[in-house]
Amino acid sequence: MGTARIPWVLCGDFNIIKDDSERRGGRPRPFVAMEEFNQCIQTCGLLEMCSKGPNMTWCNGQGGQARSWARLDRCVIDTNFLNSFSNVSYQVLARSTSDHSPLVIQMGENLFRYGPSPFRFQYMWTDHLDFYSFVDGVWKREGLGHGLINISSKLPRVKVALKEWNKSVFGRTNIIIKGLEARIDYLESRLQVSFNAEDDSDLLASKLKLSTWLGREDTRLAHMAKKIWLKDGDQNSKFFHAYLKAKLHKRVQEMSMSDGRVLQSPLDIHTAAVDHFQEFLGQSSSRVLPNLSDLISPIITNEDNLNIGRDPSIEEVKDALFSIPIDSSLGPDGFGSGFFRVCWDLVKDDLLSAIVEFFHSHMLPKNFTASYIVLIPKVDKPSGFDKFRPISLCSVV
Structure with missing residues (x-):
């Protein structure tokens, strides 16, 4: 089969x-x-x-x-x-x-879409020979301000540049792969009739190109599918593509409301979900918690306190950053830890400056506090919004 x-x-x-x-x-x-x-x-x-x-x-x-x-x-x-x-x-x-x-x-009808897909950093880009030098040229341009403001001005600039670079260098990988497969079939059919050294050389080059593009597509789809249990050599683009379609295929098709209504329109479900969780997450607790501070003995010395409050070192920043899995879900800015890992030598000084500034000012620009609210089903085939658990997807920085 x-x-x-x-x-x-x-x-x-x-x-x-x-x-x-x-x-x-x-x-x-x-x-x-x-x-x-x-x-x-x-x-x-x-x-x-x-x-x-x-x-x-x-x-x-x-x-x-x-x-x-x-x-x-x-x-x-x-x-x-x-x-x-x-x-x-x-x-x-x-x-x-x-x-x-x-x-x-x-x-059914075609899947309902709520608008253009947000930017997502593609880890397959990092395998391209020109990737690092391209990002280097964009990142080193003068930013706005310093510290966190500097980072918040450079990341959108890199995002816009990478989107254009992706269009010109990668295009649509599935179309390129189909073109190479058709080229290989054509060359093999010619060689089956009569040998030609030029066709034979072209066939070998086309197979090498196809192998490269299949590897890039595997990386892209595996990252999206989050199949982290697969090791090198196990990837299969066709499987990943079908797996992603299957995830999309399992979208919520109807939702039961507390008043007995059953919503079936994607737009109605979307609107009701926003209303429900805005009310749920906006509730404030009326409970008054007792003050237990007198029952807790201080165990942190002045030396410990100074050590905790000191500026972080570049090694600590790197360790924290590299501890984030490459395939972790992306936040609103679209940059995962993979970008910062590969471009560490480019971004490390700006990152350290931004983090040290935060330790001194205790202030975060609004865009750094943004996050995606994602609903995780608690059960198979959830029928109501109470069957979902909301989580926040934050950006790396």
Whole structure:
């Protein structure tokens, strides 16, 4: 299946669950059987299709404590299917005469988008021979002010320059890869008819270029997919691309409100989410906490206090920066730790100056306090906003 060019969708009663959370009541399923099912899905390169409706698709029909439910029915697809039909889902209908719920596959409209994607630093850029010298030329231009203001003026400048550089140097990597693959097919077909030294040399050069571009695409997609458990040599652009589509494919399609309304429009869900969490995060606690300071003995000496309050060294700044994973989620400025690691020799003096200034002034410009609020589902298929946990994504600096 993994090498087939025809899209595959497998839908129906698999008579097994993926893990014990996919049942309610009844006896636990054999662990070996569940592992074999999961291994089969992974070996075949299959992905779970997005579903709507009840999570359990089967009921034994018995009464009282003997009744049990399980998710025995599902739809799984391969990467070819997901690439061809990116917005497909299935609806779990109510059971009637059967003990299994009917499944109806639905081909949806194009995914709703809220506007242009924000800037994200692409770690694949760092593999280009001209990357460092290009950033060097932009970063060394005179900034505005000093310290934090200087950093806040240089990062947007680098962002604008990198976006233009990406367009001219990289373009759309998937189009370049398809062009090189077509070129290789063409050259091989010519060489199969008759050998030509020029075509043979062109074929080798095209294969080297394709290998380079595939590596860049692997780096870009792996960073976006956050598949940090994959080691060098395990990357597969097709898998990463499908994985990202599958994540987008699992977007929230409906949301139940406390007043009984069910929102299905992406814009309505978006607006309601903003209203809900603005109210939730804006609440202030009315609790009065007791003053327990008299019960706590001071254990920090004057020497310790001076040591804690001293200016940080360049080594401490570097250690803190390099401890941030390269694939960590990006904040509003779009620059992850990978940029600062690769460009450390360029940015270290400006970074240290900005951090020392903060230690002295205790003031942060407004743009440094900005963050993204991201909603993390607490459960599979969350149905209400109370089933999400808000977290903040801050910038590196």
